[in-house]
Amino acid sequence: MRMLDELHLRFPTFGTRGLRRLLKREQGLNVGRKRLRRLMRLAHISALRPRPRTSAPGKGHRIYPYLLRGVAVTRPNQVWCADITYIPMPRGYCYLVAVMDWYSRKVLGWELSTTMDTAFCLRAFRSAVATAGRAPEIMNTDQGSQFTSTDWIREMKQHEGLKISMDGTGRWVDNVFIERLWWSLKYEDVYLKSYETPRETGRGVGAWLERYNTERPHSSIGDRTPDEAYFGIEAESKWRAA
Known part of the structure; x- marks a missing residue:
């Protein structure tokens, strides 16, 4: 794996x-x-290519339409996305879920679990809401069973004005921001350090995500860090130049 x-x-x-x-x-x-x-x-791995479904929904779960076709994402908290990835350890493995703000690439909430259930996804979403002080206008996920579950949908509907969006046919590219996050996290941290336990993994991943939010500039958001883009702050280099 x-x-x-x-x-x-x-x-x-x-x-x-x-x-x-x-x-x-x-x-x-x-x-x-x-x-x-x-x-x-x-390992929650599937090939990134146009296909009818990005993940298998649970039996009887409702699939919501994709709402972001042609939508310009121009501000924080307009669109959030969530995804799950596999984290290997020498003796076993666990799963990481992250909730990301599309506009700024800021990771607003995350959780680690040894089981891939809905509960840890809900904890990550609630952490994101606590961080942002509000829910997003649109919450976009794949069609995985965690995100089509009754508990997840009920949680989304508790937030007035929140619209549920799910990746559909040929929309794999919309997950590319968080896929890049997984690539960077694993090659810059997880694979280098080979964490031994879930607790150690959680501490290490948490520290890396903190640096990602506060120190890592992105060319696609004007060479700002995710925190700077989220809070509307100019890049530090621009402040020094001024």
Whole structure:
């Protein structure tokens, strides 16, 4: 699963065929596609390409339409997104969910769990609401069972004016901001430090996300950090130049 996770970050559009070839070429492993599918589901990995669904919804769960086609995201708290990723450890693994503000790329809330259930997603969302002091205008997720569950939808509907949006056919690209976050987190922190326990992982990931929000500039938001973009502050270099 660790190998699959690294290969997926390097080749995010590869499915079981491509990953099988890479595992054989780079690691000398001959793994069947059936096993790869099972491990990819366990690691919450799927190829990034246009497809009918981004994740499997729960049985009987309602799917909401995608609301962001042609929408210009111009301000903080207009659109949030949430996603889950797999975090490997030497003895086991856990899952990380993050809630990100689309406009500023700021991570507003996150949670770590050893199980991929709805409860830790709700805790991350509530943490984001507490950080922002409000809910977003639009909450966008994939169609995974956590985000189509009754508990998640009920939580969204408690916030007046919040609209629920879910990635649909061919909309994999809308998750690219948070996919970049996962790539940076894993290559700059998780893979380098090989955390031993969920508690140690939580401390390390939390410290990295704090630096990401406060210190890491992004060219797409005017060379500002996510915090600067979220709070409407000019980049520090511009202040010094003035």
